[in-house]
Amino acid sequence: MPELPEVETVKNELIPHIIGRKFTGVTFLWEGIVKNLPVEDFCSRLLGQEISGLARHGKYLIISLSSDDLLVMHLKMSGSLLISHDSTEPPKYTRAIIHLDKGTDIFFRDPRKFGAMWLIKDSSSVTKKLGPEPLEADFTPQVLAQRLRNRKAPIKALLCDQSVIAGIGNMYSDEALFAAGIHPLRQGGSLSADEIARLHQTIQQVLRTAIGNKGASIVNYYRPNGEPGKAHFEFKVAHGRGKTCPVCGSPLQRIPVRNRGSYFCPKCQPSL
DNA sequence: CCCGGAACCTGAAGGC
DNA sequence: TGCCTTCAGGTTCCGG
Secondary structure (H helix, E strand, C coil), X not given: CCCHHHHHHHHHHHHHHHCCCEEEEEEEXXXXXXXXXXXXXXXXXXXXXXXXXXXXXXXXXXXXXXXXXXXXXXXXCXXXXXXXXXXXXXXXXXXXXXXXCCCCEEEEECCCCCCEEEEECCXXXXXXXXXXXXXXXXXXXXXXXXXXXXXXXXXXXXXXXXXXXXXXXXXXXXXXXXXHCCCXXXXXXXXXXXXXXXXXXXXXXXXXXXXXXXXXXXXXXXXXXXXXXXXXXXXXXXXXXXXXXXXXXXECEEEEECCEEEEEXXXXXXXX
């Protein structure tokens, strides 16, 4: 599932292949992937434009174009962006093929059809709803404390809320909470300053390690070259169905939080 | 504003 | 073998 480390990897590995390239067309295998305008308009506006930049905001990818258009993409749960250099056949579940000059294609593969693309003029419609970037210098323990203050929702749900912090999802929230020894159902506002400092540190550590491992490929995530990431090999609890705690050996527990499977160690992450 | 649950999707895996 | 249920989950929308 693409979260911040996966989207960051896609961005980094896509950049050398697409910067300076021009759009020569788009082939749709499922038109529902474009959300905010008819696909005909989408295609005609892209045609001939040159890609000048690629940035990540939270889990969003934003491609800047030679006009003032921005091509925004979200991989949601099961999306991949795969580079093809020689007009190879698109893999199963490819929903759109973005054709660039010099023989480069990008396959937007997405088995569950949650992925999305928008063509917009102003990135603020995307960025204004996002909280701070957890790996930026301005994300301090004090900022985290302020975002959690007086919140009654489970800390697990708040970590996954993009307006609280940008880029964290189900896997990395479970990993960060385990590393910090905090129970996923603790109310956000009940965390002590010590716990917030620990959580701030483990959020950054977990995300940085995963970026170093090029993301986690549990299901449906691939790097642009088609290879899987390796971050999931270092997961302690995330997706740990039927497993035991690597620290104390207790059986991991699974509870739904906001209808999302949350794995944790009942001994290392006590509820009070 | 805050919180929780449903809906959108489809394939994999496990139970019987 | 085959059917049924559960699990996977990012985001948005809706009701309280």
